Amino acid sequence: YFTWDRFWSVKYSLTKSINIDFTANNKARIDEPVGALDTKEKKDTVRRNFWKFGRNVGYDHIFNASYNLPFQLFPSLDWINVKARYGATYSWVASPLALTSLGNTIRNSQDYQITADVNFKNLYQKSKFLKPYTQPDIKKTKQEYADAFSKYKELDNAAQTKIIKKKEDIERKIDDIERAEKDTSKTKEDIKKLVAEKKQLKNDLRQLKVDKRKLLEPANPALDYIMRPLMMLQRASFSYDVKRTTVLPGFLPSPLLFGEDFKQQAPGAGFLFGAQKDTNWLNKIAAKGWISSDTTINYQFIQTKQQNINLKVSLEPYRDLRVDISLQKTKGETYSEFFKTTSAGAPFQHLTPQVNGNMSMSFLMLKTIFGKVDQNNFSNAFYKFQELRATYSEKFGGLNPNSDTIYINDSIKLPNFKEGYGPFSQDVLVPSLIAAYTGKNPNSVRLNPLKTMPLPNWRISYNGIAKTKWGKKLFTSFNITHGYNSTFSIGSYITNLNYLNTPGYFNEDLYYVPQRIDSLSGNYYSYYSIPQVTITEQLSPLLGIEIAWKNSLITNFEFKKSRTLGLSLLDYRLTETRSTEYVAALGYKLAKFKIPFKIKGKRITLNNDINLRADFSYRDDKTVNYRLDQNIAEPTRGQKTISLAATIDYIINNKLNVRVFYDFRRTTPATLASYPTRTHRGGITFRFSLTP
Numbered sequence: 001y002f003t004w005d006r007f008w009s010v011k012y013s014l015t016k017s018i019n020i021d022f023t024a025n026n027k028a029r030i031d032e033p034v035g036a037l038d039t040k041e042k043k044d045t046v047r048r049n050f051w052k053f054g055r056n057v058g059y060d061h062i063f064n065a066s067y068n069l070p071f072q073l074f075p076s077l078d079w080i081n082v083k084a085r086y087g088a089t090y091s092w093v094a095s096p097l098a099l100t101s102l103g104n105t106i107r108n109s110q111d112y113q114i115t116a117d118v119n120f121k122n123l124y125q126k127s128k129f130l131k132p133y134t135q136p137d138i139k140k141t142k143q144e145y146a147d148a149f150s151k152y153k154e155l156d157n158a159a160q161t162k163i164i165k166k167k168e169d170i171e172r173k174i175d176d177i178e179r180a181e182k183d184t185s186k187t188k189e190d191i192k193k194l195v196a197e198k199k200q201l202k203n204d205l206r207q208l209k210v211d212k213r214k215l216l217e218p219a220n221p222a223l224d225y226i227m228r229p230l231m232m233l234q235r236a237s238f239s240y241d242v243k244r245t246t247v248l249p250g251f252l253p254s255p256l257l258f259g260e261d262f263k264q265q266a267p268g269a270g271f272l273f274g275a276q277k278d279t280n281w282l283n284k285i286a287a288k289g290w291i292s293s294d295t296t297i298n299y300q301f302i303q304t305k306q307q308n309i310n311l312k313v314s315l316e317p318y319r320d321l322r323v324d325i326s327l328q329k330t331k332g333e334t335y336s337e338f339f340k341t342t343s344a345g346a347p348f349q350h351l352t353p354q355v356n357g358n359m360s361m362s363f364l365m366l367k368t369i370f371g372k373v374d375q376n377n378f379s380n381a382f383y384k385f386q387e388l389r390a391t392y393s394e395k396f397g398g399l400n401p402n403s404d405t406i407y408i409n410d411s412i413k414l415p416n417f418k419e420g421y422g423p424f425s426q427d428v429l430v431p432s433l434i435a436a437y438t439g440k441n442p443n444s445v446r447l448n449p450l451k452t453m454p455l456p457n458w459r460i461s462y463n464g465i466a467k468t469k470w471g472k473k474l475f476t477s478f479n480i481t482h483g484y485n486s487t488f489s490i491g492s493y494i495t496n497l498n499y500l501n502t503p504g505y506f507n508e509d510l511y512y513v514p515q516r517i518d519s520l521s522g523n524y525y526s527y528y529s530i531p532q533v534t535i536t537e538q539l540s541p542l543l544g545i546e547i548a549w550k551n552s553l554i555t556n557f558e559f560k561k562s563r564t565l566g567l568s569l570l571d572y573r574l575t576e577t578r579s580t581e582y583v584a585a586l587g588y589k590l591a592k593f594k595i596p597f598k599i600k601g602k603r604i605t606l607n608n609d610i611n612l613r614a615d616f617s618y619r620d621d622k623t624v625n626y627r628l629d630q631n632i633a634e635p636t637r638g639q640k641t642i643s644l645a646a647t648i649d650y651i652i653n654n655k656l657n658v659r660v661f662y663d664f665r666r667t668t669p670a671t672l673a674s675y676p677t678r679t680h681r682g683g684i685t686f687r688f689s690l691t692p
Contacts, residue, residue, distance in 0.1 A: 473550070
């Protein structure tokens with residue numbers, strides 16, 4: 001055979017805001033008879049295959065459409081920017097000639113995105129009264145404001161005087177035109193000239209009014225503390241992105257044009273352009289004969305969904321104080337099943353349907369990060385975690401009509417727990433962990449962790465101290481920062497094949513009504529199996545200070561704190577890692593530091609900068625494994641680390657740099673598995689550059 005590939009590409013802009021493009025690729029083979037083409041019949045066969053455009057072995061296309069909402073066309077709404085995009089792909093892959101009974105494989109994808117950017121600062125600047133309070137200039141004193149206001153009134157009055165004078169000139173010009181029309185000695189050209197002069201005067205008047213509107217009344221310092229917080233919302237951005245795919249094996253029709261079999265209208269325009277069908281669609285197309293009934297098919301029908309949500313907000317409640325708030329959630333799911341017949345002539349069946357996925361989102365559990373830890377390594381949050389299990393057992397038991405008595409497992413009876421929801425039930429443990437470590441009311445925590453709502457993270461910065469009167473004398477810059485970041489994640493979850501639901505319940509309600517109990521644990525089989533839940537948080541930093549002094553001194557300080565929780569739902573252990581770190585740095589630059597020395601009796605004095613720097617850090621890490629109901633908190637790793645680093649850098653010339661350094665590090669382990677260490681390292685480094 002030989003191949004014949006065909007390509008199509010179309011791009012079209014319906015409007016300036018709507019753009020569409022379509023690209024297709026078809027792969028075909030021109031089959032040849034076996035052996036040499038030495039007979040008329042063989043040559044005719046090749047010709048027929050050629051004029052049939054060959055035998056299709058693959059087809060794919062990509063479709064994209066985007067739309068920018070035309071807010072920029074409306075002056076009152078041009079501070080809003082919204083974009084929408086839709087993308088779709090489709091592919092068809094032929095089965096081998098020897099296995100045509102297995103059918104072909106088709107797949108499609110759908111991707112729709114919405115992004116919005118709202119610039120509230122531009123909205124405020126549309127108001128002549130609010131615009132001065134959006135400017136980044138330094139706040140004025142009362143006297144400076146009085147002088148600026150006086151100058152503004154002077155310019156405003158002058159502009160108003162010009163406008164009044166220009167209006168008078170226009171009135172006089174109108175009178176001149178009326179007299180000229182009555183004066184028979186005036187020609188048409190004279191009248192046209194007067195009309196043109198009137199038109200020019202009106203244009204001048206229009207420009208004077210524009211110039212007057214551009215004059216801004218200075219911001220009143222007495223109102224600054226009121227207006228700034230009212231306008232603190234500066235910018236907001238939002239994005240929502242959903243990607244979905246479908247893979248269907250055993251598909252019998254072959255494409256004729258643009259991926260469609262027009263005789264059978266398969267697979268349909270909707271599927272060609274990204275539509276994601278449900279399993280009922282499989283039943284319909286199987287009834288039409290589009291799906292292979294070969295019982296040896298062993299490929300799954302697969303659908304995936306990836307969802308991303310991001311929100312960012314910028315606030316400036318006061319000058320030089322900036323607060324950035326972010327919120328995000330990512331969730332991915334894959335649905336798979338075997339759709340086939342198990343014997344000749346038997347109906348199609350949906351076999352072993354299963355969902356697996358993962359989830360991650362921004363979170364918040366700041367309330368308990370400073371909680372006390374006793375001498376046995378137990379925290380108040382862990383005690384609360386164990387205590388809340390009975391509360392959530394009661395909640396789940398109240399929702400499940402099958403749970404009508406107390407928890408019993410062999411000879412163990414726990415009257416505080418409901419039937420099937422014992423102290424080690426996955427359904428009970430996860431919301432108990434969330435409520436205990438976030439410090440929330442148990443009634444406000446969702447029972448299904450996959451329905452947990454994302455919570456905000458933030459970063460705060462302030463650099464206004466160096467701009468104050470007294471700060472200008474001492475500092476070149478003075479920055480204060482604070483940041484908080486936390487993530488709640490479920491690395492994987494999968495449909496529990498042992499789960500058996502209660503008849504009469506559907507969709508989300510199925511999560512709360514299991515009826516099959518595990519004989520080993522005495523707990524209901526959960527709708528999803530979740531092996532582990534992880535929560536991380538970092539105060540990075542809790543407090544950060546960076547100061548550059550006028551005298552070339554640099555001082556930095558950071559206090560960081562972090563925590564990581566990992567709840568294993570396989571062996572029912574909670575692992576908690578806590579970390580506290582202090583970092584301090586001190587630097588100084590000696591400008592034109594003189595170093596005299598002799599070379600062959602000749603005295604030479606270097607007059608270059610020397611940089612001195614010292615860094616100190618203290619870090620305390622500890623990881624503890626908690627065993628539920630066993631009163632065991634076992635440290636497994638961790639250490640206390642103290643480090644000191646000092647350097648002296650001297651630039652001899654643009655080629656040679658000399659550095660003297662000393663590093664000290666002391667480590668004290670938190671367990672007996674390792675031993676304390678101390679390291680000292682020092683020396684001198686010469687760095688020579690060969691670059692011209």
